[in-house]
Amino acid sequence: MPGYILTxxxxxxxxxxxxxxxxxxxxxxxVQYWRTGEIxxxxxxxxxFEVDPDNGVxxxxxxxxxYFNGKLNYSLDDCYCSQVYSYPDNMRRKRKEWIDxxxxxxxxxxxxxxxxxxxxxxxxxxxxxxxxx
Numbered sequence: 001m002p003g004y005i006l007t008x009x010x011x012x013x014x015x016x017x018x019x020x021x022x023x024x025x026x027x028x029x030x031v032q033y034w035r036t037g038e039i040x041x042x043x044x045x046x047x048x049f050e051v052d053p054d055n056g057v058x059x060x061x062x063x064x065x066x067y068f069n070g071k072l073n074y075s076l077d078d079c080y081c082s083q084v085y086s087y088p089d090n091m092r093r094k095r096k097e098w099i100d101x102x103x104x105x106x107x108x109x110x111x112x113x114x115x116x117x118x119x120x121x122x123x124x125x126x127x128x129x130x131x132x133x
Contacts, residue, residue, distance in 0.1 A: 001071075003132040004047055006039040006059075013125040014076060015056075017085065019118040020109050027117075028099060028109070031085040037076035039121070040132065041066050047129055056124040074121055082107055 008014055014034040021027050039059055041047065043066055051057050059074070066072040084103050087096050102112055 001042050001044060002046075003040065003042045004129055005132050006041065006047060006127040006129050008036060008123055008125050009128055010125040011035045012080065013053075013123055015122045015124070016076060017120040017122065018116045020114040021117045022112070022114045026088050026091065028087050028114070029085040030103060030109070031083060032076075032079050032107070033081040034076040035078040035080055037074060039063075039127070040073045040075075042071040046131070047127075049127075051123055051126050053124050056122040059121045059123060060119060076121075 012033065012035055014037050016032045016034065018030050018032075019027055020030065041063055043063070047063075049057065049062065059072075060067050063072045082103070084096075084100055087099070099109065099112070102109060
């Protein structure tokens with residue numbers, strides 16, 4: 001099965017959303033915005049899709065089968081912005097501030113007992129596709 005490398009045609013058009021969960025069942029979502037990256041996928045046919053720049057496309061959903069079968073990998077480069085994207089509705093302000101501080105200091109929540117339970121990689125531009133060697 002052939003492999004392909006997908007790269008965004010524009011810079012600053014990739015976002016990685018991680019959903020974190022802790023032992024209390026709370027979930028927060030963080031986002032990191034990347035200047036560029038490469039998506040490596042092994043599939044039967046050359047990927048071809050149009051991306052609406054306003055709505056983007058979730059590559060993890062688009063390549064769901066390949067992702068779950070270990071035939072999708074990615075490398076994102078040059079993060080230019082990172083933040084906590086959403087919190088539970090009932091989370092107290094002080095707790096949100098604690099999470100914000102932890103994220104700003106480490107870009108990670110594991111130190112506070114959180115684990116990543118889901119990841120989405122969104123692109124907001126068309127992708128250049130080439131066959132890998």
